[in-house]
Amino acid sequence: MVQIVRTSLAEQAADMLLERVRAGEWALGSKLPGEHTLGPQLGVGRSTVREAIRRLAGQGVLTTRQGAGVFVAALDVVEDWEGLLRRADIVEVIEARTAIEAEAAFLAAERRTAADLRAMRRTLSERDTASGIEAHVDADAGFHRAVIVAAHNSVLLEMFDRFVPRIREAMIAMLRIRGDYGDPRDQDAHAVIVTAIEAQDAAAAASLAREHLRSLREAIR
Numbered sequence: 001m002v003q004i005v006r007t008s009l010a011e012q013a014a015d016m017l018l019e020r021v022r023a024g025e026w027a028l029g030s031k032l033p034g035e036h037t038l039g040p041q042l043g044v045g046r047s048t049v050r051e052a053i054r055r056l057a058g059q060g061v062l063t064t065r066q067g068a069g070v071f072v073a074a075l076d077v078v079e080d081w082e083g084l085l086r087r088a089d090i091v092e093v094i095e096a097r098t099a100i101e102a103e104a105a106f107l108a109a110e111r112r113t114a115a116d117l118r119a120m121r122r123t124l125s126e127r128d129t130a131s132g133i134e135a136h137v138d139a140d141a142g143f144h145r146a147v148i149v150a151a152h153n154s155v156l157l158e159m160f161d162r163f164v165p166r167i168r169e170a171m172i173a174m175l176r177i178r179g180d181y182g183d184p185r186d187q188d189a190h191a192v193i194v195t196a197i198e199a200q201d202a203a204a205a206a207s208l209a210r211e212h213l214r215s216l217r218e219a220i221r
Contacts, residue, residue: 013042013052021061021072032062032070090170091217097163098213100156101144105193105209108150109202116150120194128187137171143190147209150197174220189215 017038026032032053035046042049053070056062063073108116123143130139141164148160189212196205 009044009048010051010055013044013048014055016042017052017056018061018077021056022076024075026072028072028075030072031068032072034069090167090220093163093166094213094217094220097160097167098210098217100159100163101148101213102206102210104148104151104153104156104160105197106151106202106206107153107156108147109197109200109205111152112150112197112200116146117194117198119146120150120197122146124187124190124194127190133172133175137168137175140171140190141168147193147197170220178219 017032020026032038033041035049038049039046042052044052053062053064057064057070057073059077060074061072061077062070064070112120120143123139123146127136127139127143130136145157145160145164148157151157189208193205193208193212196208
């Protein structure tokens with residue numbers, strides 16, 4: 001038996017507004033018409049328009065500025081970050097991580113402190129001496145995080161921390177198949193990143209970080 005799904009007027013109005021945003025009727029950052037205009041267009045009252053706007057604001061599509069009006073904040077529903085990462089192909093995650101880590105390495109070379117360098121050397125050593133695949137993967141993440149901390153950019157650090165759980169499982173699975181996590185060449189590839197950061201060679205640090213993750217992406221493929 002087919003069940004009829006009932007939706008409220010506010011949900012219907014929110015859906016209509018979202019479709020108009022998606023269709024490009026209002027550009028990103030543009031201001032929506034007022035409630036007096038939207039109500040008749042949508043065939044609902046002002047209170048329903050307000051509820052529809054609240055729903056879309058909660059989904060990241062609209063934003064309300066006190067005394068200024070309602071503006072388009074995104075051209076579609078902003079997807080849950082964790083949900084997006086769970087569904088993303090692991091190669092896509094590494095490609096995004098490459099963009100973050102290359103920039104972080106560049107900034108770290110410009111901004112690193114003596115304490116940052118000590119943290120990078122410590123985590124590099126921990127990576128070299130970690131026993132077992134899971135411990136090695138966690139030590140590797142600790143090293144890369146130390147580089148990003150040295151960039152002194154809280155947004156890059158937050159983004160990296162979101163990536164770690166998604167990529168950890170894939171790394172462990174890959175190393176169990178390959179069994180080459182103790183390769184000295186891989187350790188050397190990390191050590192030269194620290195050397196470039198210590199020398200404040202930002203271009204080299206970014207290039208080395210990008211190359212390391214490119215080789216990781218190819219290995220996972």
